[in-house]
Structure formats: C-alpha cells, structure tokens
C-alpha cells in the first residue's frame with residue numbers, strides 16, 4: 294500500500310521499489326482452457342456461434358443443451374447415489390468444473406442439496422477430507438508460512454474479496470478437532486454465502502489456518518493433509534493469527550468481512566473480543582447461531598404466547614453457541630423492557646459438563662460463563678436442573694448427542710403445555726435428541742427445532758414438520774447486508790435486526806404446520822430482507838460507508854445478488 298491508500302499491485306511506485314510483486318497476467322480464455330475454467334465453462338451449453346468464436350469446434354460433441362437440461366441430468370445422477378458422501382464428492386466435482394451450474398443446482402434445489410454440501414454430510418467429508426481430496430479449495434495458511442502470510446494471500450487469484458470464512462479446525466461442528474481437514478467448513482459456508490445470500494463466488498475466500506492438530510487418529514492417518522504436529526498454542530498461535538488479521542486488512546482493506554468459524558471456545562471468544570475493535574469480524578458460532586435462535590424464539594412466542602421476558606431458559610452446553618444465544622436473548626429482552634441486561638440474564642440458566650452454573654462455582658468458571666452463574670444450590674445433571682428450574686425453553690448446544698433423554702423431555706412436557714425444545718448440536722449424530730423423540734416423548738406438544746435437518750414425523754395420525762434452527766438462515770443475508778452497505782464494523786444491534794427480519798418471514802401457513810422457521814426454499818427472498826434490515830441498521834449506526842444510502846434497501850440487496858444463469862460470450 295502506498296500513495297493515497299490505493300494498492301500498488303503492479304509495482305509502479307517508488308515507495309514499493311523494494312517490495313516483491315506477483316506478475317499476474319490475465320488473458321481471454323478460449324479452446325481447451327475455456328472448458329477447463331470452472332468460472333466460464335458451460336459444458337454442452339455453448340452455442341454454435343460461441344463454439345466458432347472460441348475455438349471449441351471438435352472439443353465438444355455436437356449436441357447443444359440448455360442449462361435447465363444440464364440441471365435435470367445432474368439432479369437425476371445425484372439421486373442415483375445412495376452413499377451421501379458420493380453426492381458430496383459429485384457436488385464438489387461440479388463446483389470445480391462448472392461453477393454456475395453448481396450454484397444453479399444449489400439455488401433451485403436448496404432443501405435437497407443443503408444437507409449434502411452442508412450439515413450433516415460436510416461433517417463426514419471433513420473427517421475423510423484427506424482420502425477424498427482431489428484439488429485444493431481455498432487457501433491454506435500454516436505455521437510454515439509465518440512471516441509470509443501476506444505473500445500467501447497474494448497467491449490467491451482473486452483481488453476483490455468481500456467475505457472470508459476462516460477456521461483453525463479445532464472444533465468442527467460437534468465433531469471436535471479435525472485440523473487442516475476442517476477446510477470443508479469454510480468452503481461449504483461460502484457456497485451458502487453465494488447460493489443463499491447472493492455474494493459473488495469470486496468475492497468469497499475460504500481459509501484454513503493450520504497450527505497442527507491434537508487428533509491422534511488424524512496424526513496417524515496416512516492420508517492426512519495437514520501439519521503432522523500437535524497444536525501450537527499461546528504466543529505462537531496468537532502471533533500467526535495477528536499476522537493473518539493484519540495481512541487481510543493490508544491486502545483487502547477495511548471492508549472485508551472475516552467470519553470466524555468452528556474455533557474452539559478458548560480461542561473463539563478471545564479472537565472475537567480482540568479483533569472486533571479493529572476489524573470487520575463476525576463469529577458465526579457465537580453470533581450467527583444466536584441471531585437464528587433468537588429469531589426462532591420470537592416466532593415460537595406466537596405459538597406458545599407471552600413475551601421473551603416471560604420465559605425461563607435452560608441451556609445444556611455453555612460454550613460459544615450457548616452463551617452467545619443467552620447473551621443475545623438478554624440483550625433483546627432488555628431492549629424491549631426497562632430491565633438492565635444483567636437482570637435479564639437471571640432468567641437464563643446454563644448447564645455445562647460439570648452441572649448447573651451457580652454462584653458457588655463462579656471462581657472456577659471461564660469468563661464467558663460467569664454472567665450466568667446465579668444463586669442456586671449445586672446440581673450435577675440436566676434432569677435435576679430441568680426439575681428444579683422448570684424452564685419453558687430448553688436449548689441444547691453441548692455438541693453431545695442423545696443428552697435430551699426421555700425423562701428430560703417428559704419432564705419438560707409435564708409442566709409446559711407447549712415446551713420449546715431446540716437440539717442444536719451438529720451434525721445429526723450429535724443432536725441432543727431426534728425430532729421423533731421430541732414429538733413422541735412430549736406427546737406431540739413440543740415446539741421443536743434442530744441444528745441439522747430432520748424429516749417430518751408422523752405421530753398419532755398427525756404430521757409434525759421440525760424447523761432447522763441453523764445459522765445458515767442468517768449469515769448469508771447478514772453478510773450481504775454488511776457488504777452492500779460497506780459496513781466497517783459489526784454491532785450487536787445488527788444481529789438483533791437480522792433476528793427480527795428472519796422472525797418476520799415466518800408466515801401463518803408455516804405456523805399452521807408447526808414451523809417456527811420459514812422453509813429454505815424462499816431463502817434468497819429471506820436473505821434480501823435480512824440484508825436490508827442489517828444494512829439499514831449499519832446506516833443508522835453510522836457504520837456504513839457506501840453512500841448515498843439507497844432508498845429501497847430490499848430492492849438494492851436483490852439487485853446486488855449473484856445470479857447463476859449462463860452469460861453469452863461475444
């Protein structure tokens with residue numbers, strides 16, 4: 294960066310004489326290289342004129358087919374695979390071969406394909422990432438790159454990046470430390486940024502920071518793709534992250550959104566607190582999950598009656614998701630009453646692996662748990678806590694499956710007419726209970742949602758459709774709102790705006806089916822509304838830099854959204 298703050302990409306200024314430059318050169322793709330370029334390849338959809346103009350004659354069979362026809366064929370092929378991981382691999386192959394077709398499939402068949410490119414199948418893909426690895430996706434930054442992170446960023450072929458999703462792989466979904474193989478998560482999240490939120494694929498950058506792994510199975514796996522060493526911690530870890538965050542701002546400027554994803558608790562809270570002052574950062578597991586769950590609760594209130602402040606909340610799991618949700622509920626409650634946030638926190642109870650968070654345990658608790666340690670006798674188990682606290686809302690964020698047992702759910706149903714039960718841990722195998730268990734054990738009274746998808750359940754002749762309370766409802770639209778307003782910081786009020794926007798999108802028809810989240814089928818419209826509300830809040834708070842403020846933010850958001858339709862080539 295030199296004169297005027299504009300990057301000297303070609304090395305033209307005196308001030309950058311000593312610096313290394315990357316000799317990027319771009320030319321028009323044609324012939325074989327056009328077919329190999331996923332961003333421009335259209336497969337058999339190239340017209341006769343395009344085949345002439347771009348030296349494609351003979352490189353393709355004679356048939357010319359439409360994008361719709363290609364879509365039909367690939368959906369048919371995908372449905373032949375019985376092993377979910379095969380579908381994942383087929384989708385990744387498509388993304389690397391024909392990007393527009395990949396996104397057209399994902400957008401048009403979102404309910405069917407979300408579980409393939411996202412939770413639960415992406416979890417298995419990360420576990421086996423080394424074995425299924427074909428071509429690199431995203432950018433790998435490891436301890437070996439210390440001192441050279443800026444150079445690594447400059448190797449990425451795109452210059453205009455708007456959203457980065459970064460992980461260090463230490464807590465992938467509820468699956469734990471998957472090291473470098475966590476790359477599947479930033480890749481998957483960003484494909485949703487594009488498909489669900491409309492952020493351009495070329496503006497998205499998936500990054501995995503490899504500081505080693507403590508996963509013995511991976512360290513001994515002959516196909517592991519990461520550094521074979523135990524995790525660096527302390528100064529060594531923080532220096533690499535500091536170098537990374539600095540390089541991101543140097544290379545892409547102030548307005549690139551950095552989404553932290555699937556970091557372990559001990560780093561997630563600290564990184565968010567540290568960098569939210571100087572960078573445009575967002576932690577999806579803390580803030581994105583919180584925003585979606587709050588939206589689900591606001592919608593659930595229409596079913597169970599009463600306000601947020603009239604509920605009693607109990608969480609199993611006091612990590613990023615649990616405390617993130619709890620804080621956002623307290624904040625929203627406080628905004629709509631005269632109560633100080635600290636009083637609102639008193640309505641919220643959390644259970645961690647050692648039992649209920651209570652005053653007498655406060656000294657030994659991690660800082661993010663302390664605000665929720667209230668006066669109460671010590672209780673060791675969830676069941677005891679449920680029986681004693683008598684919550685109206687039970688939320689699972691523990692990462693441990695099968696923990697909402699029959700006794701727990703029956704207890705919830707014994708003192709609530711309509712118990713609200715969210716089992717949020719991912720993937721499906723780690724869900725606190727299944728949809729079927731929630732409906733059966735509560736005798737059909739539960740208002741239920743889960744982090745990973747479950748099919749509708751038949752119970753005593755009635756069909757119950759569970760909602761998917763997953764941060765995928767919010768981060769794509771939230772990111773779009775940040776990007777289109779040119780916001781330079783994330784503020785909690787922008788998260789509340791996203792929750793309210795999402796809750797407003799639940800229709801009477803959805804409620805009639807027992808749904809407290811709208812179906813993903815309409816997600817692009819939902820994202821445009823979320824983006825507009827988030828952008829409006831950024832303007833109101835003076836955080837937006839894109840001026841003048843557009844009059845109709847929904848329309849503006851829609852006009853900014855990526856479309857996967859093939860373009861014609863001259």
Ligand SMILES: O=C([O-])CC(=O)C(=O)O
Nearest residue numbers: 412466467578719763764
């Ligand atoms: O990826 C998902 O499905 C939701 C999420 O952020 C997590 O579980 O860490």
Ligand SMILES: [Mg+2]
Nearest residue numbers: 466554555578
């Ligand atoms: Mg996550």
